[in-house]
Amino acid sequence: MTNSDSDKCWAECLDVAVEVARKAGKVVQEAVKQEKSVSTKSTPTDLVTEADQQVEELIISTLRDRFPSHRFIGEESSAAGEKCILTDSPTWIIDPIDGTCNFVHSFPMVAVSIGFAVNKELEFGVIYHCFDGTLYTARKGHGAFCNGVRIHVSKEKDVSKALILTEIGAKRDQATLNIFSGNIMKLLSAPAHGVRIIGSSTLALCLVATGSAEAYYQYGLHCWDIAAAAVIIREAGGVVVDTSGCLVSKCPVSYWLVQEEA
Numbered sequence: 001m002t003n004s005d006s007d008k009c010w011a012e013c014l015d016v017a018v019e020v021a022r023k024a025g026k027v028v029q030e031a032v033k034q035e036k037s038v039s040t041k042s043t044p045t046d047l048v049t050e051a052d053q054q055v056e057e058l059i060i061s062t063l064r065d066r067f068p069s070h071r072f073i074g075e076e077s078s079a080a081g082e083k084c085i086l087t088d089s090p091t092w093i094i095d096p097i098d099g100t101c102n103f104v105h106s107f108p109m110v111a112v113s114i115g116f117a118v119n120k121e122l123e124f125g126v127i128y129h130c131f132d133g134t135l136y137t138a139r140k141g142h143g144a145f146c147n148g149v150r151i152h153v154s155k156e157k158d159v160s161k162a163l164i165l166t167e168i169g170a171k172r173d174q175a176t177l178n179i180f181s182g183n184i185m186k187l188l189s190a191p192a193h194g195v196r197i198i199g200s201s202t203l204a205l206c207l208v209a210t211g212s213a214e215a216y217y218q219y220g221l222h223c224w225d226i227a228a229a230a231v232i233i234r235e236a237g238g239v240v241v242d243t244s245g246c247l248v249s250k251c252p253v254s255y256w257l258v259q260e261e262a
């Protein structure tokens with residue numbers, strides 16, 4: 001496939017991703033009003049609902065019909081035991097409901113996140129805010145957008161003039177809580193203008209991409225939380241780094257314990 005052919009192809013995939021994200025977002029909008037059947041995964045605070053599973057099934061089946069040769073990595077498929085295998089094949093990396101705890105409580109910070117990688121490089125990301133319909137998109141080399149308007153990260157470099165976003169994640173053991181609270185104390189003593197936890201890593205990362213906050217950090221994020229957002233952050237002029245401060249240049253999925261096919 002020539003460069004211009006693949007360029008056209010991934011552009012078409014992005015259009016389909018936007019269509020599917022909106023469709024899935026509408027299902028979430030309806031589901032949030034219904035009675036929810038809530039269960040837990042890795043810890044008592046790692047919630048999952050039937051809606052998470054149904055929305056992921058809707059996204060993957062729609063995309064698989066359109067692109068039968070593509071591969072899929074989904075949060076709930078992974079929870080059901082499917083291995084996350086990243087190869088050079090076109091791969092969709094999906095978080096059907098990001099902010100499940102918020103969804104359960106009808107707290108209005110819930111998103112559908114669809115990332116897309118080829119040759120282990122992230123090509124584009126789509127994040128749809130299920131409550132207010134805001135759509136964040138970005139394609140490698142083509143900029144990042146919020147509802148079609150170009151977005152850019154904040155220019156602020158001084159932590160004492162920064163608003164920082166983070167998430168605790170699902171672990172609540174004492175060691176994790178000590179690290180988490182210790183980091184917040186350090187930031188508040190900097191003193192950062194503020195630290196915020198909104199309960200959706202993808203929407204938090206989109207707020208960084210729009211310049212509404214200076215940084216986001218979290219230990220233990222999954223690839224489906226960050227795949228789409230990484231493209232949006234980079235195309236908005238930001239960087240994605242690992243805990244040692246090194247740039248995560250390849251697709252984070254290959255970075256995070258994803259067994260590469262032998």
Ligand SMILES: O=P(O)(O)O[C@H]1[C@H](O)[C@@H](O)[C@H](O)[C@H](O)[C@@H]1O
Binds near residue numbers: 075099199200225
């Ligand atoms: O499970 P979902 O898809 O809701 O994603 C959330 C993660 O589970 C949290 O660990 C993480 O802290 C973030 O809240 C992230 O949005």
Ligand SMILES: [Mg+2]
Binds near residue numbers: 095225
């Ligand atoms: Mg998530």
Ligand SMILES: [Mg+2]
Binds near residue numbers: 052095096097098100
């Ligand atoms: Mg999720």
